[in-house]
Amino acid sequence: MTDAHRSPGAARPTSRRVDRAPVGWYVAWTWLxxxxxxxxxxxxxxxxxxxxxxxxxxxxxxxxxxWLGGDSLGRDIFSRVAHGARASLLVGICAVGLGAxxxxxxxxxxxxxxxxxxxxxxxxxxxxxxxxSLVFLIAIVAVLGSSLATLILGLAVLSVPTFIRxxxxxxxxxxxxxxxQAARAYGCRxxxxxxxxxxxxxxxxxxxxAFIMVGIFIVVEGSLSFLGLGIxxxxxxxxxxxxxGRPELLSYPHISLFPAAVMFATVLSINYIGERVRKQFEVKxxxx
Amino acid sequence: xxxxxxTTAGSGVPAGSTPAPTGGRGGRxxxxxxxxxxxxxxxxxxxxxxxxxxxxxxxxxxxxxAVVVAGEGATPEQVEQVRRDLQLDRPVLVRYxxxxxxxxxxxxxxxxxxxxxxxEALAQRIPVTFEITVVxxxxxxxxxxxxxxxxxxxxxxxxxxxxxxxxxxxxxMPTFVFGMVLIVLFAGGxxxxxxxxxxxxxxxxPVANMRSIVLPCLTLMIAEAAVYRQLLRSDMVSTLxxxxxxxxxxxxxxxxxxxxxxxxxxxxxxxxxLSGVNIGRLLGGAVIVETLFAIPGLGQLIVxxxxxxxxxxxQGALLFVAVVYVVINMVIDLLYLVLDxxxxxxx
Numbered sequence: 001m002t003d004a005h006r007s008p009g010a011a012r013p014t015s016r017r018v019d020r021a022p023v024g025w026y027v028a029w030t031w032l033x034x035x036x037x038x039x040x041x042x043x044x045x046x047x048x049x050x051x052x053x054x055x056x057x058x059x060x061x062x063x064x065x066x067w068l069g070g071d072s073l074g075r076d077i078f079s080r081v082a083h084g085a086r087a088s089l090l091v092g093i094c095a096v097g098l099g100a101x102x103x104x105x106x107x108x109x110x111x112x113x114x115x116x117x118x119x120x121x122x123x124x125x126x127x128x129x130x131x132x133s134l135v136f137l138i139a140i141v142a143v144l145g146s147s148l149a150t151l152i153l154g155l156a157v158l159s160v161p162t163f164i165r166x167x168x169x170x171x172x173x174x175x176x177x178x179x180x181q182a183a184r185a186y187g188c189r190x191x192x193x194x195x196x197x198x199x200x201x202x203x204x205x206x207x208x209x210a211f212i213m214v215g216i217f218i219v220v221e222g223s224l225s226f227l228g229l230g231i232x233x234x235x236x237x238x239x240x241x242x243x244x245g246r247p248e249l250l251s252y253p254h255i256s257l258f259p260a261a262v263m264f265a266t267v268l269s270i271n272y273i274g275e276r277v278r279k280q281f282e283v284k285x286x287x288x
Numbered sequence: 289x290x291x292x293x294x295t296t297a298g299s300g301v302p303a304g305s306t307p308a309p310t311g312g313r314g315g316r317x318x319x320x321x322x323x324x325x326x327x328x329x330x331x332x333x334x335x336x337x338x339x340x341x342x343x344x345x346x347x348x349x350x351x352x353x354a355v356v357v358a359g360e361g362a363t364p365e366q367v368e369q370v371r372r373d374l375q376l377d378r379p380v381l382v383r384y385x386x387x388x389x390x391x392x393x394x395x396x397x398x399x400x401x402x403x404x405x406x407x408e409a410l411a412q413r414i415p416v417t418f419e420i421t422v423v424x425x426x427x428x429x430x431x432x433x434x435x436x437x438x439x440x441x442x443x444x445x446x447x448x449x450x451x452x453x454x455x456x457x458x459x460x461m462p463t464f465v466f467g468m469v470l471i472v473l474f475a476g477g478x479x480x481x482x483x484x485x486x487x488x489x490x491x492x493x494p495v496a497n498m499r500s501i502v503l504p505c506l507t508l509m510i511a512e513a514a515v516y517r518q519l520l521r522s523d524m525v526s527t528l529x530x531x532x533x534x535x536x537x538x539x540x541x542x543x544x545x546x547x548x549x550x551x552x553x554x555x556x557x558x559x560x561x562l563s564g565v566n567i568g569r570l571l572g573g574a575v576i577v578e579t580l581f582a583i584p585g586l587g588q589l590i591v592x593x594x595x596x597x598x599x600x601x602x603q604g605a606l607l608f609v610a611v612v613y614v615v616i617n618m619v620i621d622l623l624y625l626v627l628d629x630x631x632x633x634x635x
Contacts, residue, residue: 123330127337130613132606134575134587138594139345219462223576226464227591242465253472260465268460275456 025276028269035266039085077255080236081262087237088263090148091221092214095155100210102156103163108194108202110164111171118168125161133158138229146232151224155217166209170202208278215270222263238263323621331614338610342603343384387603396607397600406604409589414608416487417585420501420577421570424508425563431509432516433559437547439517440524440555448521455514467507467580474503485582504581508574512566516559523555530554553627560623568616571609 110118137154144150174180175198183193222239224230231237233244238259245256362370371377390397396406439448458466475484482503488496527533528551536546575587586605593602 123333123337126330126334127341130334130338130610131341132590132609135342135345135590135594135602135606138591139348142594143348215460222462223464226576227579239462242468246468249468249472256465256468260462260468263462264457264460264465267462268456271456271460 024272028272031265031269032273035085035262036089038082039089042079042082042086077241077258080241081238081259084236084238084241084259085262085266087148087231087235088218088221088239088266089214091151091155091231092217094152095217096159096210096213098152098156099159099213100163100206103160104167104199104202104206106160107164107167107169108171108198111168112175112190112194112198121164121168125164128158128161134227137224141229146229148231151221151230155220159213159217162213163206163210167202167206170205171198174198174201208274211277212271212274215267215274218263218267218270323625324618327618327621331617335607335610335614339388339603339607340384342606343380343387343599347380391607396604399601400598401596406601409601410586410604410608413584413586413589413605414571416489416583417571417574417578417587419490420504420508420574420583420585421567423501424505424512424570425567427505428509428513428516429563431513433520436517436520436524437552439521440528440551441543441547443521443525451517455517458510458514459518461511463507463511463576464580466510467503467577470503470507471580485580487581487583500583504574504577504583507577507580508570516563519562520555520559523558524551527551527555556627557624560627561620564616564620564623568613571612 106121110121136158140154140157141150144153180193180197183197188196218238221230221237222242225237225239226243228243230239233240241259242256242263245252245254245259249256376383387397394407396410398405399409435447435451439445439451442448471484474482483500484503486500488500490497533546533551536550541550571586574585575591577583578585578587579591586608590602590605590609593599593605
């Protein structure tokens, strides 16, 4: 965020409390770990098939066979949530990873070279930000067909400007430091300076933000599925499940609310961990 | 929200380059003029790029606009006729320049599907989106600012901890999920006191209008209020460490005056930036909320236009969205000048 008006000597009053990990920290990690494990091993776990309807169990509540009940076709909600985690996590992690790599690199170029490179990138950034992201996503889905890969690509492109700005700001803070000047005086090529000297100092803030971004993208994927632009229907995804329960929202809210609750808990955990990591990182930064 | 969070990092207080020779009022005006001019050139280029991009994007969309417009069962000859009528047989670049000429003379064209003038369609949708955006932003600020000020005044206190926990929850809640929860709570079953969907114009029926925007506005404001509170609180906590606050306190000024007169103003930068960016984003159409609550706003128009290949409508709407983005960025920039004398001098 803008630190421009913050005096450099201002201490962070929260810095002392950060050292002690609260219960929530462990709860959040446990939940995230569980979601990741279930997502990775979903096909191996003894779960009902997420795609096979069981009309006897349609709209059923919680039963011994169906731990979270059945949806409008009687498909097992628990199993679908578990399989949906695969799609949600895959989209979030891959899109952010791609965006952070591309944006981080371009941002370092902008910060290191300044001048024309910076102006061109600032222009591109402004254009992407001024273009409504949803129109871009609809268009890309329409052109490339709706699939996991399309979604990842589209979201990655949308996240690039953010990472450019972040990496550029982080680069500016180190570009004039002694070790960079030493490398330059040594005759290192710009590319080598960026990769060897600057990148290690930019990775941390970018990674901390990327982590939070995964949570944001899980929500965005959900929103897109909600609009019918996400992962195509038979494949379970959290957003798709929530959207599918909408017609029966008032009579059978559990069809939407169970996946919604899982998504909520996951994003909450990511935000919580990300916020703490970010704070710890900031404290280290101010002690330099 | 992802993008909005970090726009502050880039378009924040600019690094001083050319110091203005004079201080005081004249210097303020001159640096403001220079800044506006530099911004205008840059942003005019952004406008052109955005509108041109949308021409290209529509061109790339699979499916032929002429086929869509001619309707099902049209003969190839009819389709060709439509294509010629809509001038779709001409190259993109020519059509784009043509369209630009139209914009310059105030003519945004007519919809392919309905024949409705684009300006008229926009005029119908923009007030709806505008109303919801403004009400939601005001609500968010009304909730966030007092909570943030008090939380910064007593960090770690009851208000701080409770509002932080609630804020964390609100920020992790997807908009459409929160909207659905609100619908279940207030528009279904025995507690049905508000309409679940639909929109009534303010001038048709003010009371019905108010009732129809309550749930959409609540849905929009909740996550924003959480982010605003967090942002303003952390900025304010660092402002309160500054020497001039110590000075104000030691003069014996009451806390209320120190907080509101001395500490709040220099803490507002990030909040104003983020709020401005959010207003710009929402004026472009809160698509999720508009879909969920069936509100005929700009976002709905844009999405329909893309699905219908109605690129004349899309162009007009995107032009509006880009102009809003440009204007808001400029207003934020100028607000910095008003808020902080240091920026005035360096600008």
